[in-house]
Amino acid sequence: MDEPVGELLREWRRRRKLSQLDLAIQADVSARHVSFVETGRTIPSSAMVLHLAEQLGVPLRERNRLLVAAGHAPVYRQTPLDDPDQTRVRAALEQFLRAHAPYPAVAVDRRWNLLLANGPFNAFLATVDRKLLAAPVNLMRLGLHPDGLAPRIRNLEQVRGYLLPRLARQAATAGDPFLHQLYDELVAHGPVAGTPPDPADIALPIQLRHRGTDLTFLSAITTFGTAFDITLDEIAVETYLPADERTAQYFQRVPKNG
Template sequence: MIQGRPVGELLREWRHRRGLSQLDLAIQAQVSARHVSFVETGRTIPSSAMVLRLAEHLGVPLRERNRLLVAAGHAPVVRERPLEDPHLMPARDALEQVLRGHEPYPALAVDRRWNLLFANAAIDVFLDGVDASLLRPPVNMMRLGLHPDGFARRVNNLGQVRGHLLPRLARQAAQSGDPELHALYDELRSYGPEGDPPPPDPAGIALPIRIEHRGAELCFINTVTTFGAAFDITLEEIAVEAYFPADEDTARFFRSRAPATAG
């Protein structure tokens, strides 16, 4: 989003992004289609309540809702504080507890641009042998996974992984309108073969990730958790990725390391 653009133009862009007509949005938000049209064309300046109402039905992220409010001449209503803020200490502690509780298996927390925030001790299996330049903060986990000098060279099913991650990143970039995510997508796409990666298997529940690690193949599936009732922009944008062993050999490998990774 570019600062200074009128609120109607921004709302129209979000409506197009969601594939809705003015009538669709009007029905969902229980307002007239004429009112939606007037807001989008600038004939009506919406109240803060109307901005938030339309944003809610458009699924606009909290960060962008603040920008819509400012564009309409209103004050932002959703707070954004750094994780170091004392008020977010309980949330930060809860995050770290979740990651520690997942040991001996890897788990990590990332921000909206896939930059690493926290990780548990078992994450070392992904960092082993990675080029030092990719470990300088902020460490981007998408880049780390698909860059030729990251752990991509140790992924035995890299084509499948690219086919899963790149469409996911493209959707996130399109839904958020974040230019940095678009740039990250273009960068990561350039690391692979020409053309689009093969699409993921629609019948697959979870994609296995197979990584060579010191002579052994470790196989994972992963889950992604977000804060559905976040009250702060920073918290809404955090995702927790937890990796589970996909076979008994991988589970045995991590159980054998449990004393070294605990705590």
């Protein structure tokens, strides 16, 4: 049986390190009302559930869970990317990735599982153990696993020092057990501590050895927040831009499939 809505909201409040008074002030309600909701003395309306969830930055799929726990119908739909209703969305994502060619680009879900990739991304897959390419392909695991990209990343310590704390923060923010398990799995492959990025850098450089050439990328992440669709809200597109002329020239002259 699912937890009562009050207990779920309390978990999210504590996860955000807020007191009841902090949340009350932020949500413009009384601290007494917050207390009554959390203890079950008051069952919040759907509008109040959504209002408190917004103040707490609760992910859309978890807002549905809060609504159901309070006895209300969920309001956020979830349409798989391969659903016929998502044909236009999938086509737009594919166009986005193609437009980034000749440089690599991918689309991932909230758990860093690969949804789509353009041809140039194949440069990242050379020498990767086939077991890591079995669906669902996880981009975090692909990058940091000893049988994945890790042996080819020349600044691996720096990359681990950037990605693992980021994954830990995401796991804490989303409250997703899978992300916590993924973090524990990847930490087991090496230390978290690494050389922190230079504050002057706009992004972490990724230095990759590929077919005898040292390539350097800067990655950027684009998200598409939508009001009522969980799937679209959780999709992120990661694009890899050449950080030096050698990398740019390499991808200009190689076939589009990497």
